[in-house]
Amino acid sequence: GNEQADAESSSSDGEEMAEANFPELEAQISSAISRLGGAVLPKLNWSAPKDAAWLQPQLKCFSAREVITLLKASDFVAHDLCHSFDHCNSSRKRPDSFTLVLRRWHDLHTCNEFRCFVAGGRLFAVSQRDTANVYEHLGEQGEVEALRREICSFFEEHLRGGAFPLRRFVFDVYVGAAPQR
Numbered sequence: 001g002n003e004q005a006d007a008e009s010s011s012s013d014g015e016e017m018a019e020a021n022f023p024e025l026e027a028q029i030s031s032a033i034s035r036l037g038g039a040v041l042p043k044l045n046w047s048a049p050k051d052a053a054w055l056q057p058q059l060k061c062f063s064a065r066e067v068i069t070l071l072k073a074s075d076f077v078a079h080d081l082c083h084s085f086d087h088c089n090s091s092r093k094r095p096d097s098f099t100l101v102l103r104r105w106h107d108l109h110t111c112n113e114f115r116c117f118v119a120g121g122r123l124f125a126v127s128q129r130d131t132a133n134v135y136e137h138l139g140e141q142g143e144v145e146a147l148r149r150e151i152c153s154f155f156e157e158h159l160r161g162g163a164f165p166l167r168r169f170v171f172d173v174y175v176g177a178a179p180q181r
Helices: 003-009 025-036 063-073 075-082 141-158
Strands: 040-043 101-103 113-119 122-128 169-174
Touching: 003 063, 025 063, 025 101, 113 141, 122 141
Parallel strands: none
Antiparallel strands: 040 101, 113 122, 113 169
C-alpha cells in the first residue's frame, strides 16, 4: 500500500526526488507580474493554457508559482513545446527557443471575442470564438449589424491595404460593449 507508493516516489538511492527549482525565472515572472498590475494571463508563443482552466479558473495568475503550475498542467503548452512542427514539411523547424508572454489581466467577456477570416485581402467571415455557448444577443439583427460595422472598420483601418503584408490570414478581435447594448 503506502510503502509501495513511498518507494516509487523515491529515487533509486533512497533519497527523495528534488522538485525542480528555477529561482531566477520565478523572480523574473514575479517582477513582470508586479509591473503589469499584479495579475496576468500567461501564454507561450502561440497558446494560452486554456485547457488548464480546471486548475485556475479564468487563467488569472497572481504569482510565478501559479503561472508555472498552469503551464505545466496544459496539454496545449506541451504540444507547442514538443509537437507543434511534427506535421510540417521539412522547411519548417522547431524554434530553438520559446517565449513566455505575460499579458496584463483584463476582465473580458467571451461573448465579445470573435475570429475573423481574410482571403484575397478581403474580410469574408466572422465567427464567435466561444463556440461552446450560445449568446442570445448575437441572434439579434441590430446587434449583428453593429458588430459587423465595428469589425469591418477595424479591419479597414488597421489591417487592409498593405498595413498587414499577408493576403490570407485569421485574426482574433475583442469588441467592447456594442453600441446597441
